[in-house]
Amino acid sequence: MRKSALAAFAVPTLVLAFAASPALAQSDGGMPMRTPDGHPDISGVFTFRTLTPMQRPAQFADRETLDPETAAAFEASERTRQNRDLFDPIAGAPNAGYQPRAAGGVLSYNEFWYERGIELTSDKRTSLIVDPPNGRYPPLTEAARQADAERRAYRREHMYDSYENRSMGDRCIAFTKSGPPMRPGAYNNNLMIFQTADHVAILTEQARQHRIIPLDDVEKPRIEQIAGVSRGRWEGETLVVETAQYRDWGNGTIGPSLRLVERFTRLDPDTVAYEYTVNDSERYTAPYTVMLPFRRTDGEIFEYACHEGNIGLYGILAGARNLERLGRELRP
């Protein structure tokens, strides 16, 4: 792995400069990594798990990256803070989102299920968001703030009414890890990229979502899809993919007003730089940009089971019906 290239990954302008350099991605023999048809080779199986959070934590407010000692200490504390097996089921773990038993908290998955990564990005970045420069989401528009408040209020009242009121993920329909854009989460942070002369296909492990992206400007279907409609093109060393025509996921973040631009650049045999910009003027007062390294892994992508053997949704609704029968309050 070329450390200098990966360090530059932290700074968008430098990555773009690298993207213009044809010598950027080289195989071990020093030859540029190219597909048989001569395009940069971004194919392979990758993981995007990382401890670097999407938004910069308050304690690192003015620090884009951490020095090695601070980074090691933060990684160690995160591994402990998030470790489900260290949670006390009675006291809960409020700083990791689990309420005490007395407040209705029930631990779910144990640590066996998690694969969120054990390290920050190799450049020890404090946030995946690189723009705005403070590493935080831009402020919401007034309309989005209001819509979120209404959605939360409705959810508090009705989240146990029916499976149809649960999230796309609960319903095994779509996951934010697959997006697009791909965002890291607690597990299944893996994907596989295939390339041909005129298409790039992306298979994400969670829910086995796939996208086949034409690289020519073929006519777009006049429909909205959960994963939108994507078209790609090569700009030097970088695959640029633009996506729109999303269906509304009902969570405020993915819907018809989202315009996504993703950039994939092979930095070296082990790394693809993935950068995306969210343009959604109905939701955010400014665009924001995320940079997430895809690290090569030699494992296979297996089939993903979501419904099969999974009685979680049934348990949620049955539990709610039982509480209603007992005349007890349902807590979100």
Place this chain on the structure above:
Amino acid sequence: MNRLSHGRVGIGALLAACVTLAPAAGWAQPASPEAWEAPRTPWGDPDIGGVWNSSTVTPLERPEALADQAFLTEEEAAAVEARVVEANARANAPSEVRTEPLPVGGNVGAYNAFWIDRGTTVVPTRRTSLVVDPPNGRLPALTPEAEAHVNSPARQRLKAVREGAVPADSYAQFDWGDRCIWYRGVPSLPTAYNNNYQIVQTPDVIAIVQEHIHDVRFIHLDGRPRIDGRVSQFGGHSLGRWEGETLVVETAGFGDRAYLFSSGPGPQGGTNWDLSPDLRVVERFTRVAPGILDYAFTVDDPNVWTTPWTGSSPWARGDQPLYEYACHEGNYGMTNILAGSRAAEAGGRDR
């Protein structure tokens, strides 16, 4: 076993109406392979990438009435296809206005013709079945164990549940397709709709997107070893290689998920086979003519069939993109099946 034996408007009946001597039809119809070479990828393999469609009105097994007739004549094929078009037109005609409820306990029907997309043509070879071996065009006999399994009270009860003859206890009694988990199996046989595939081809790996349930299979060409046999997947684990013009794919590792589905010619229903962990499938993809990708497959499950069998299902080049596939979303079929079962029980009514 037939999930729904009623309501079949069979190609069997259509084919049985036209019996003459079988011509020696092959891929020479409609194009000669000698006169045509498959396009190549930039790295020199035959190019099988793109969108393909496997719809056909040719059944998996040769209708019994056709006995030794392995191929239709051109005239017979044209007659079959014309009758399919007529049948579709009849099915698409406006329904009779109904003023009285249907009799209680009867079959209320399911999808109308709008949903069905089986195509209107027989396979280009005009073969009378997708099965090419055994030579009689029919699947080999079941083994005694498989017969015993099919006829066991437990399996018969499951069949009755799936046919709606007795109330269903749980969604878990329904097949993988009804549960939106997996369709078709390996090999992937044509069914009533969503017979579309998109192949993405690279030197090391080939991905096949199956429109039905929006799933992806991939086939490794890089010579890697088979994964640990304790890992079982619905699509098994597929390893491929090029043999001249043909992509040969060997698949194993289905475990206890091994399963195959073929739908009959009617608007609904079909045949579901429970297969065994010993299932091995060899698939052969060959571009045999412009616009035709032959998909041949040999299925070997020594616990189910007394001999291996081979079929050929030509895929036609498609010119439309694949879209996302919704299975659960907006689909109240399972809820209604189970709610109907509970209502039937509450009413003390036997179906």
